[in-house]
Amino acid sequence: MAERKTIDARGAYCPGPLMELIAALKLSQVGDELEVLSSDKGSAADIPEWVEKVGHQMVGTTAHDGYWSVVIRKAK
Amino acid sequence: MAKNILIVGGGLAGTIVGNGLCRQLSAKLRTGEVSITMLGTTDTHLYQPGLLYVPFGKIREHELFREQRKILDKRVNFMIDPAKTIDVAGNKVTTNSGKTIHYDYMVLATGSRCMPQNIPGMAEGAHWFYELDAARKLRDALAEFKGGKIVVNVNAPHKCPVAPLEISFMLKDFLQGKGVWDKTELTYTYPIGRLHALEPVANWAKPEFEKAGIKGELFFNTKSVDPVKKVISSEEGVDLPYDLLITIPPHNGAEVILNNDLGAGGWVPTNKLSLQREGSTNVFVCGDTTNIPISKAGSTAHFEADTIIDNIASLVLEGRMARDYDGKVFCFVETGMSTGTYVWFNYTTPPNPTAPTQMIHWFKLAYNRLYWLSARGLL
Numbered sequence: 001m002a003e004r005k006t007i008d009a010r011g012a013y014c015p016g017p018l019m020e021l022i023a024a025l026k027l028s029q030v031g032d033e034l035e036v037l038s039s040d041k042g043s044a045a046d047i048p049e050w051v052e053k054v055g056h057q058m059v060g061t062t063a064h065d066g067y068w069s070v071v072i073r074k075a076k
Numbered sequence: 077m078a079k080n081i082l083i084v085g086g087g088l089a090g091t092i093v094g095n096g097l098c099r100q101l102s103a104k105l106r107t108g109e110v111s112i113t114m115l116g117t118t119d120t121h122l123y124q125p126g127l128l129y130v131p132f133g134k135i136r137e138h139e140l141f142r143e144q145r146k147i148l149d150k151r152v153n154f155m156i157d158p159a160k161t162i163d164v165a166g167n168k169v170t171t172n173s174g175k176t177i178h179y180d181y182m183v184l185a186t187g188s189r190c191m192p193q194n195i196p197g198m199a200e201g202a203h204w205f206y207e208l209d210a211a212r213k214l215r216d217a218l219a220e221f222k223g224g225k226i227v228v229n230v231n232a233p234h235k236c237p238v239a240p241l242e243i244s245f246m247l248k249d250f251l252q253g254k255g256v257w258d259k260t261e262l263t264y265t266y267p268i269g270r271l272h273a274l275e276p277v278a279n280w281a282k283p284e285f286e287k288a289g290i291k292g293e294l295f296f297n298t299k300s301v302d303p304v305k306k307v308i309s310s311e312e313g314v315d316l317p318y319d320l321l322i323t324i325p326p327h328n329g330a331e332v333i334l335n336n337d338l339g340a341g342g343w344v345p346t347n348k349l350s351l352q353r354e355g356s357t358n359v360f361v362c363g364d365t366t367n368i369p370i371s372k373a374g375s376t377a378h379f380e381a382d383t384i385i386d387n388i389a390s391l392v393l394e395g396r397m398a399r400d401y402d403g404k405v406f407c408f409v410e411t412g413m414s415t416g417t418y419v420w421f422n423y424t425t426p427p428n429p430t431a432p433t434q435m436i437h438w439f440k441l442a443y444n445r446l447y448w449l450s451a452r453g454l455l
C-alpha cells in the first residue's frame with residue numbers, strides 16, 4: 001500500500017533537500033509520495049527539474065510562510 | 077539503585093560520549109550511583125578521515141588505529157560484544173553473547189556502512205576509499221594507472237560530504253606528479269544539479285574544477301555499473317565509460333538498527349534539537365545513526381556528543397535537560413596536496429568557505445593527529 005512520508009529539510013544546508021529526497025526515494029516503494037519541506041527557495045525549482053529528468057512524478061509545490069512544500073510520487 | 081548508562085557503538089560518537097560522561101559524572105561513578113557500559117564491535121578504533129590519504133601513500137596505516145581501550149576512560153565498562161536486540165520499550169539490550177543489559181539511559185551510536193552492493197555491478201567494478209581494504213586496492217590501482225578515463229562517482233546518502241571533492245583535487249595533484257595528468261580525463265558525477273550539496277562550496281568548486289580541467293556530470297544518480305564493459309550508467313540515462321572508477325558508495329545505517337525496526341535504512345528517527353529518539357525520552361542518538369537531515373561527518377558526531385553528554389549528565393544530576401543541539405558542523409576541505417580550506421555552519425548560519433591556504437592544509441594534517449584528543453574528549 002502506497003505511503004506518504006514527509007522530509008523536514010528546513011534549515012538543512014548539507015546534504016540539503018534534494019539529496020535528502022534522493023536518499024529517501026531509495027527506501028520507498030513505487031507509488032509512495034514524498035513531501036519535502038524546504039526553506040531553500042532553490043529547492044522549489046531544483047526538485048521538479050530533477051524529478052522530470054529522472055522520470056518520477058511531480059504532485060505539486062506549495063509556498064508557505066518562509067518555506068516550500070514539494071510533493072512527488074515515486075514512479076519507478 | 078545505580079543509574080545505568082548504555083552506549084551502543086564504539087566509534088567516535090560513542091567514545092566521546094563515554095569519555096565526556098565520565099568527566100561530568102565522576103563523583104557519581106566513584107560512589108557507584110552511576111555506571112557506564114559501552115558495547116563495541118572491535119578492540120581497535122579507526123580514524124576514518126585518514127583513509128583519504130591511503131590511496132596516495134600519504135599516511136602510514138598504523139597512524140589510523142589506536143586500541144579502543146586506551147582512548148576510552150577506564151571507568152567505562154567496555155565490552156566487545158555487539159548489541160543484537162534493542163528493546164526500547166523494555167529499556168534493555170541483548171548482546172551477541174546472550175547477555176542482557178538494562179539501562180536507564182541509552183545512546184545509540186552505531187554509525188553507517190558503505191553499501192556498494194546496493195547498486196548492481198558497483199562492488200565488482202568500482203574502487204572506493206571509505207574502508208581500509210578498498211583504499212589499499214585503490215592505492216594499487218593508482219600505482220598502475222598510466223592515463224585514461226577516471227570517474228569519481230558520488231552516491232546519496234554518504235558520510236564525509238567533502239571527501240569526493242577532496243579526492244578529485246588530490247587525484248589531479250597526484251597524477252600531475254606522476255606525469256600522467258595530461259593523459260587523464262577526470263569526470264566527477266554528483267546526484268544534484270551542482271558540484272556539492274553546500275551551494276557556497278559548489279560555487280567555489282566550479283571555477284576550481286574548470287581551472288584543473290575536471291569535468292562535472294551533474295544530476296547523475298547511479299543505476300548500475302558494468303564491470304566488464306567498464307561503463308557506469310545513471311537513472312537519468314547517461315552512460316560514462318571508465319578505465320578507473322572511484323565511487324563514494326551509498327550508505328546505510330547499522331544492521332542492528334534495521335534488524336530491530338528502529339529506522340528505515342538504519343537511520344533512527346531523531347529530534348534534531350534534543351537528539352532524543354522520536355518516541356523516547358531516555359534514548360539518545362548520536363552521529364551518523366540519526367535521520368536528521370544534516371551532514372554525516374565526524375564533526376557532527378562530535379558536536380552532537382557534547383550536547384548529549386550535557387543532557388544526560390544534567391538529567392542524572394538535576395533531573396532536567398540542559399540544552400539543544402544547534403546543528404553545528406565543521407569540515408576541513410583539502411583542495412590539493414598542499415592547500416586546504418574549511419566550512420562550518422549550523423541550523424541558522426549558512427556556510428561560507430574561505431580561500432584555500434597552505435596553513436589550513438597544515439592544520440588539517442595536524443588534526444589527523446589531534447583527532448585522538450577529540451576522541452578522548454579533550455579537544
